[in-house]
Amino acid sequence: MTRNGLRIELARVYGFCPGVRRAVRMVEEHLAREGPLATLGAIVHNAHVVEALEKKGARVAGSVSQAHEPTVAITAHGAGQEVYSEIERRGLKLVDTTCPIVKRAQEAARTLAEEGYAVLIYGEEAHPEVRGILSWTAGKGYATLSPEGLPELSERKLAVISQTTKDREAFWAFVRQVISRFHPSLEDLRVVDTTCPETGRRYQAALELAAHVQAIFVVGSRNSANTRKLAETCRKTGVATYFIESAQEIDPAWVAGLSRVGVTAGASTPDEVIDQVIARLHKMGGESP
Numbered sequence: 568m569t570r571n572g573l574r575i576e577l578a579r580v581y582g583f584c585p586g587v588r589r590a591v592r593m594v595e596e597h598l599a600r601e602g603p604l605a606t607l608g609a610i611v612h613n614a615h616v617v618e619a620l621e622k623k624g625a626r627v628a629g630s631v632s633q634a635h636e637p638t639v640a641i642t643a644h645g646a647g648q649e650v651y652s653e654i655e656r657r658g659l660k661l662v663d664t665t666c667p668i669v670k671r672a673q674e675a676a677r678t679l680a681e682e683g684y685a686v687l688i689y690g691e692e693a694h695p696e697v698r699g700i701l702s703w704t705a706g707k708g709y710a711t712l713s714p715e716g717l718p719e720l721s722e723r724k725l726a727v728i729s730q731t732t733k734d735r736e737a738f739w740a741f742v743r744q745v746i747s748r749f750h751p752s753l754e755d756l757r758v759v760d761t762t763c764p765e766t767g768r769r770y771q772a773a774l775e776l777a778a779h780v781q782a783i784f785v786v787g788s789r790n791s792a793n794t795r796k797l798a799e800t801c802r803k804t805g806v807a808t809y810f811i812e813s814a815q816e817i818d819p820a821w822v823a824g825l826s827r828v829g830v831t832a833g834a835s836t837p838d839e840v841i842d843q844v845i846a847r848l849h850k851m852g853g854e855s856p
């Protein structure tokens with residue numbers, strides 16, 4: 568038994584998703600093998616990871632033209648075809664960490680557009696992943712969260728795909744809305760479910776954890792959309808939720824008198840930061856099962 572009997576429970580699924588883990592590994596391997604590179608945007612939405620990679624020689628560049636290094640890395644969100652062309656034109660080396668699930672969405676968008684389909688992408692137009700997928704449709708794509716906002720389309724063949732991080736049920740609801748909006752003039756409809764199960768698995772595991780703890784720590788960067796949503800998901804259950812970026816932020820008063828706390832983390836949060844949070848809770852009298 569611990570000093571104050573504080574039990575620390577971890578969510579069934581938390582932290583880095585396979586796509587982000589793979590991207591970080593690919594960049595680290597390149598740095599160790601061949602030296603500095605520029606990443607086209609942050610490789611992960613987490614300041615700890617970006618700083619650690621920067622120390623090893625990975626500089627964040629806003630675009631290919633801002634890269635001074637001989638190699639550029641495309642992030643797990645992927646990139647448009649014009650980015651690949653510019654990398655080639657400039658004779659730069661490429662480390663392509665595009666997540667295979669995002670790649671599948673890009674390939675579906677390209678193939679379907681080539682086959683004459685108007686490609687509807689369920690997602691946020693300004694999101695880098697969606698901008699990348701749109702580019703592969705060569706002008707035949709539309710990104711939206713509601714078919715009502717779409718213009719009249721001349722194509723009678725429609726294809727629907729999704730931004731990978733969107734909720735699967737919401738994607739299929741969008742498909743039904745597309746059918747009711749375009750049904751009379753529709754000759755053919757192709758649906759490719761490109762949602763990724765990883766984000767949903769983290770929300771589900773956080774809900775299960777929130778159901779039997781008195782407080783929950785959600786670890787991750789405040790600029791990570793999926794970690795923010797994870798914290799909102801926990802908060803909505805009514806459990807005391809603390810969204811923290813690092814172990815130092817934990818106020819001992821938050822756990823005083825509690826017997827059960829939970830820890831989860833967004834898909835961009837590295838293992839070290841989660842381990843530091845657990846270590847600090849141990850120092851406050853916590854015990855892992």
Ligand code: SF4
Nearest residue numbers: 584586666668731763
């Ligand atoms: S959330 Fe899914 S699609 Fe996005 S990087 Fe991770 S594994 Fe890939």
